[in-house]
């Protein structure tokens with residue numbers, strides 16, 4: 367989070383630039399000022415035209431973001447990196463139709479802008495020349511051309527059917543409307559990796575450093591997404607009962623953080639809070655650290671605990687638990703039965719259970735849901 371700087375915010379979404387972002391501006395200045403022989407004017411031109419490109423990238427990411435908000439998916443921030451922008455969503459919807467719309471909304475913004483620019487150019491009799499060949503100029507016509515071509519490039523490039531590009535997500539969503547979600551992800555990721563490999567080899571043989579970088583980005587992105595989905599699919603049918611721990615200290619609202627720290631020294635990191643045995647809140651490790659750092663150890667548990675963490679029950683599916691870990695950025699969740707704390711479940715418990723289930727599947731029967 368500290369690796370980026372906030373520029374401004376739109377509808378509660380922070381637009382941030384990554385600390386490596388100025389590299390692309392330096393590159394553009396060098397490209398047009400030194401290599402292109404444009405001198406100071408060329409360098410300025412490079413910086414302005416690349417900045418313009420990133421304004422369009424931001425609009426593209428806002429397209430994704432507004433579609434996500436429409437479906438109630440929270441958008442945490444948009445980060446601009448030298449190789450493009452990322453809209454960080456609270457979670458990706460598993461609903462293929464929603465993923466389809468969210469993924470398509472970004473490129474749709476660029477298509478709309480390209481049509482608008484092309485139409486306006488026709489109306490005013492401006493000629494749209496390819497800015498990559500027309501050289502250094504910043505006339506009104508050239509700016510129209512830039513916006514037009516950049517939008518076309520952004521739309522086409524992002525619709526390449528390679529995970530984690532928008533085209534790859536659209537492809538997965540379309541497949542998932544007919545096939546199983548996990549299977550669809552494997553297919554889309556396989557296509558993504560193959561295209562990335564071809565693109566990378568092409569870049570390598572043509573000395574295009576940027577293409578190689580993008581190929582690596584796509585390849586690792588496809589691999590990560592496939593692995594994450596596969597992991598979650600493996601959890602389906604297992605319940606909290608099979609993995610949770612009932613050995614957990616339960617805090618009282620009046621306890622001080624000083625007492626909690628004693629427990630952390632014994633390996634406990636996340637704590638349910640109960641009053642007269644009834645669940646009232648949750649104190650996760652991140653929250654505990656932040657409270658200790660800002661206001662010290664003499665605060666009460668009641669003043670720092672999260673009151674909005676919905677507990678899980680013994681029959682909750684582990685797939686849903688894992689989804690909530692990702693969605694709520696928690697490492698553990700409280701387990702209750704009839705409102706009473708019975709334990710805690712963490713990603714460590716889940717991984718441990720999966721390892722044992724792999725060795726002795728007969729000891730961990732899956733509940734077959736419909």
Ligand code: ZN
Nearest residue numbers: 472473524532
């Ligand atoms: Zn996109």
